[in-house]
Amino acid sequence: MIAFLVLALTASAFVADRPAATLAGEWDVYIALSARPHAGFEGWRRMGFAHFAGTDSGSVGWLRRRTGQPMLNVTSVSASGDSVLLTQDERVIMRAAWHGDTLVGVQYVSGRPLDRRFRLVRRATPGVVEQDYQVWKMPASDSQYAVTIDSSTLMPTRDGATLETYIVRPVGPGPFGVVMQRSPYRATNPGAGRWWASRGYIYVGQLTRGRGKSSGDVADFGDYSTDIQDGYDAVEWAARLPGANGKVGLIGHSDEGRLAWFAAVSAPPHLAAISPTAATSDPWRIVPYAAMAFGPINVDWACLMRERNMATNTAELDIGEAITHLPLSTLPQRLGCGDVPLWDRWIAHPTLDTYWREHAVTTYMDKLKVPVLSMAGWHDDSRGPLDYTDAMLRLPNHPAWHLVMGTHAHKGVDYVAGDFGPEARYAYRDLQLRWFDHYLLGKDNGVDRLPPVDIFVQGDNKWRTENEWPLKRARATKWYVSSGGRAQTSAGNGVLDTLPPRGAVADTFTYDPGDPTPYLIDSRELEESLNEDYTALNATRHDALVFTSKPLTRPLEVTGEMSATLWAASDRRDTDWAIMLLDVFPDGHAERVQDGFARARFRKGMDREVPLVPGQVERYDIDLWFTSMVFQPGHRLRVSISSALFPKYDRNLNTGGNNERDSTFVVAHQRLLHDAGHPTHVVLPVVPR
Numbered sequence: 001m002i003a004f005l006v007l008a009l010t011a012s013a014f015v016a017d018r019p020a021a022t023l024a025g026e027w028d029v030y031i032a033l034s035a036r037p038h039a040g041f042e043g044w045r046r047m048g049f050a051h052f053a054g055t056d057s058g059s060v061g062w063l064r065r066r067t068g069q070p071m072l073n074v075t076s077v078s079a080s081g082d083s084v085l086l087t088q089d090e091r092v093i094m095r096a097a098w099h100g101d102t103l104v105g106v107q108y109v110s111g112r113p114l115d116r117r118f119r120l121v122r123r124a125t126p127g128v129v130e131q132d133y134q135v136w137k138m139p140a141s142d143s144q145y146a147v148t149i150d151s152s153t154l155m156p157t158r159d160g161a162t163l164e165t166y167i168v169r170p171v172g173p174g175p176f177g178v179v180m181q182r183s184p185y186r187a188t189n190p191g192a193g194r195w196w197a198s199r200g201y202i203y204v205g206q207l208t209r210g211r212g213k214s215s216g217d218v219a220d221f222g223d224y225s226t227d228i229q230d231g232y233d234a235v236e237w238a239a240r241l242p243g244a245n246g247k248v249g250l251i252g253h254s255d256e257g258r259l260a261w262f263a264a265v266s267a268p269p270h271l272a273a274i275s276p277t278a279a280t281s282d283p284w285r286i287v288p289y290a291a292m293a294f295g296p297i298n299v300d301w302a303c304l305m306r307e308r309n310m311a312t313n314t315a316e317l318d319i320g321e322a323i324t325h326l327p328l329s330t331l332p333q334r335l336g337c338g339d340v341p342l343w344d345r346w347i348a349h350p351t352l353d354t355y356w357r358e359h360a361v362t363t364y365m366d367k368l369k370v371p372v373l374s375m376a377g378w379h380d381d382s383r384g385p386l387d388y389t390d391a392m393l394r395l396p397n398h399p400a401w402h403l404v405m406g407t408h409a410h411k412g413v414d415y416v417a418g419d420f421g422p423e424a425r426y427a428y429r430d431l432q433l434r435w436f437d438h439y440l441l442g443k444d445n446g447v448d449r450l451p452p453v454d455i456f457v458q459g460d461n462k463w464r465t466e467n468e469w470p471l472k473r474a475r476a477t478k479w480y481v482s483s484g485g486r487a488q489t490s491a492g493n494g495v496l497d498t499l500p501p502r503g504a505v506a507d508t509f510t511y512d513p514g515d516p517t518p519y520l521i522d523s524r525e526l527e528e529s530l531n532e533d534y535t536a537l538n539a540t541r542h543d544a545l546v547f548t549s550k551p552l553t554r555p556l557e558v559t560g561e562m563s564a565t566l567w568a569a570s571d572r573r574d575t576d577w578a579i580m581l582l583d584v585f586p587d588g589h590a591e592r593v594q595d596g597f598a599r600a601r602f603r604k605g606m607d608r609e610v611p612l613v614p615g616q617v618e619r620y621d622i623d624l625w626f627t628s629m630v631f632q633p634g635h636r637l638r639v640s641i642s643s644a645l646f647p648k649y650d651r652n653l654n655t656g657g658n659n660e661r662d663s664t665f666v667v668a669h670q671r672l673l674h675d676a677g678h679p680t681h682v683v684l685p686v687v688p689r
Helices: 190-198 227-239 255-264 296-304 328-335 341-347 354-358 361-367 384-393 428-439 535-540
Strands: 025-033 045-052 061-065 070-072 076-080 083-087 092-099 102-109 112-122 147-149 153-156 162-170 176-183 201-207 244-253 271-277 372-379 401-409 453-457 462-466 475-482 495-497 506-511 544-548 556-570 576-584 590-599 618-631 636-642 668-673 681-687
Touching: 083 102, 147 190, 153 227, 162 190, 162 227, 176 227, 176 255, 176 428, 190 201, 201 227, 227 244, 227 255, 244 255, 244 428, 255 271, 255 361, 255 384, 271 384, 271 428, 296 328, 296 341, 328 341, 361 384, 372 384, 372 428, 372 618, 384 401, 453 556, 453 618, 475 544, 475 636, 495 544, 495 636, 506 544, 535 544, 556 576, 556 590, 556 636, 576 618, 576 681
Parallel strands: 176 201, 176 244, 244 271, 271 372, 372 401, 401 453
Antiparallel strands: 025 045, 025 112, 045 061, 061 070, 076 083, 083 092, 092 102, 102 112, 147 162, 153 162, 162 201, 453 462, 475 495, 475 681, 506 668, 544 636, 556 618, 556 668, 556 681, 576 590, 576 636, 590 618
16 A cells, blocks of 8 residues: 655744744645656646644644545654655655645655655645545445455356456355456455445456466457456356355446446346446547547556556656657557567557457447446546447347446546535445345335436536436537637637637648647546646647637536537648647636547548548548536637647558558648538537526
8 A cells, every 4th residue: 555644844843944834724735646757747636635733733734635534644854955854654754845835745665765746735725525425315235244255266267267266255144146346457356345245245356367367378468359258157157156146246447347348248147237337438439549549648558467467567657758759569668568469459450440349348239138337427538338328228128227427537536627516526336336236136225216317517516317318408509610810829819609600711730740739648647538727738839729719608518428520621641630628717727628539541430541632621520528517607618629639649640651650750731621611610518507
């Protein structure tokens, strides 16, 4: 477990020229990954808060997580100039320094730095403990059972392979429902195991092939080629465990969630329900490709997973510096990760071919037979909860379903900028427990009669139930871009309005793959959909067109899935088009809401490559993802259009060649049209209020 340390000064310890009371009061605690700065953007996330007593108190102070758990206390402080040495005990110290009115420090345990840096920023009011909000109010199974933990066992599959499996049981005769989590990360999970077993469920954790003690070569890991059949075998095996009632539920977060879906579409007879969280979507949707543009940032995950037991610490990889390396195909070697067969297989399939179809949940969605509770957040980059829900709802006789969308990022609400009030934090397990109480234990708790959608409406900062997805009352509203011909940067004359375009017929810009338009992403976090601040980039990058609305006079709610249509031309045989929707605050700062992307060669379909005719105008229909947000009065909407969002999407080299294997590129001269015949616009699902 990573320890944390408070930065605090008392009356007996002070920094030169700084009074002892400087730190008395309230602070936000921000954390960045890595013990040292790296090239590229770094994300500082508000993970906690601190209080420091005045000089009349014997207490130095404390630091807590936003959820209230104590982090650590400082027992002594020494200082020299702007440098501060803080000691917790004989093993743990932090070396910190003043930077203006903030403190930045790195913690050491037994002389070794941890892969975190801390920044304290003063706040005006005491930090508020964020409790888990109960989205569903009905009673649930409580923690009443003692538990026993089985040693690791090997489960046999139909083809003779064995999978490392870990079991935690309630003490008692049962029968008990079974909750299974299949994972590429770990089988042993005592925290989750005890939580479920104490509530009357047999918990089963299992590693996929090529991981830990499971059969299979680690070089073959990552495609999940056998996990539909392995998921079937695992469910049927778990249903026969001693004390089991014959009903199995599947859970899992991220790729574990996708594994739950893989098992579900194999239709094992004893599977009763699933509840994946932030399930990874199909491989051309987000990982490793997004809109069939490769994601170089996934090198972090590829390097992490190249060993059977995730022994590599990737927080210190210089990804931000190495990410510009060409050819992209050899990026793992450039980082010192060596050969990564998974990366090579990704690169080998640059179009939506049979290989990707065979490794996609939606290919088999018509086999789904069990109720599904999907959960995630509007700032989550996984896409699976909405993608899989949409695909399931297209089935003529689809199973029961429920969708829950909070404001979370992939790793939780702590990664999202802003304060969303007391309802923003919710616990996945609390809802899963009630779901399985009904579908595995047969309790009539009413989850099957709830409205099937729970959404957290950002801006209102409240949860709301809905009876369908998408919302029938949402009105598809077009917001058009236009300008006087000078829409480059936020200081230009680009306009966003619901009125049809007027003014100049087009804007132009130059896209240079050697200096691509940036996308703000911390390469060590694997968080690709955060509401970062793009104010400075909007103001300075001349390779992006910026269109901003007038200030809103009343609240504007946008809830649902968004899209964009662009008319554009390039002087090259291939290029990219990227669009971003932003929320501009009254003080002028602009936060990303969502973005979308189109690779020109795939404008006729991601399964075939069609070169551009230089100078010819083409239409691009772009998926702009989703949100539920109330844009407040005084705020403005903004759309930014460029030909790169790097490194979320790899650079188009503009040559028409292989963007992942080639090392040469050319500059492209781009033209975006916005006239009556070519009304470039975004479509927002506006909910009447």
